[in-house]
Amino acid sequence: MSKKLSIIQLGNPILRQKAEFVEDIHDLPIQQLIDDLLVTVADANGVGIAAPQVAVGYRIFIVASRPNLRYPHAPFMEPTAMINPRIIDFSDEMLKDWEGCLSVPGIRGLVPRYRSIEVEYTDRNGNLQQQEFTDFVARIFQHEYDHFEGLVFLDRVESTVDIYTEQEYQKLIVDRF
Numbered sequence: 001m002s003k004k005l006s007i008i009q010l011g012n013p014i015l016r017q018k019a020e021f022v023e024d025i026h027d028l029p030i031q032q033l034i035d036d037l038l039v040t041v042a043d044a045n046g047v048g049i050a051a052p053q054v055a056v057g058y059r060i061f062i063v064a065s066r067p068n069l070r071y072p073h074a075p076f077m078e079p080t081a082m083i084n085p086r087i088i089d090f091s092d093e094m095l096k097d098w099e100g101c102l103s104v105p106g107i108r109g110l111v112p113r114y115r116s117i118e119v120e121y122t123d124r125n126g127n128l129q130q131q132e133f134t135d136f137v138a139r140i141f142q143h144e145y146d147h148f149e150g151l152v153f154l155d156r157v158e159s160t161v162d163i164y165t166e167q168e169y170q171k172l173i174v175d176r177f
Contacts, residue, residue: 002035004043005054010104010152012055019052019059019148022083025126030060034081034124037062041079045070046102048140050147053103059084061144065137070100072173074136085121085145088130090114095135096162098169099143099153108169110162111153113142 008014022030033056041049045068050061064079065071093115100108116134119141123129133141143153157163164172 002032002039005036005040007040007044007049007053007102008055010101010154012103014052014055014057015103015147015152016150017052017057018150019050019057022058022060022122025083025122025124030058030083031124033058033060034062037081038064038079041102044102047071047074047136048144049102050144052147052150059148061085061147063137063140063144065140071136077137081124082119082121082129082141082144083124085119085141087114087117087142087145088120089118091116096158097136097139098173099139100166100169101143101153104152104154106166107154108164108166109153109157111139111143111156112158113139113156117141 037049041062041064047065048063051058060083062081065074065077067074091114094112095115096110096112098108099111117138118132120130
């Protein structure tokens with residue numbers, strides 16, 4: 001049975017550690033972790049979550065783009081577990097846009113990311129997948145991938161002027177749309 005996991009927050013040393021590659025995707029605890037991550041990201045109104053955010057140091061994340069309270073204009077994408085993912089190519093074009101993180105509650109920041117990326121990952125059935133992502137979904141992938149390297153979005157913000165509280169960010173978004 002799937003369960004909601006506790007999300008660790010900035011300051012917990014696990015968020016700053018490098019994650020390990022998953023050796024046996026079919027291992028029951030790995031499959032259970034995927035199910036639990038799916039429940040956890042949905043419950044938290046997130047669009048992605050990485051295993052290190054629930055204090056598990058494996059290279060697994062969920063990309064689950066969909067409109068929700070935190071990202072009302074997000075495109076819909078079926079929640080997808082990505083195991084041992086990697087970026088194999090990226091565009092020259094970079095865009096700055098707003099990000100938040102379930103492990104850094106109450107804060108948003110303008111973060112530069114590649115607009116388009118080509119990625120490879122293993123799905124939960126053990127099949128190698130290759131896809132191209134653009135814009136918001138590319139941003140989610142890059143954000144979650146950073147968790148494997150011990151980075152959070154604040155490490156990528158170019159200036160502290162680009163950091164807002166959630167409350168001020170919501171005012172900005174309401175004025176923008």
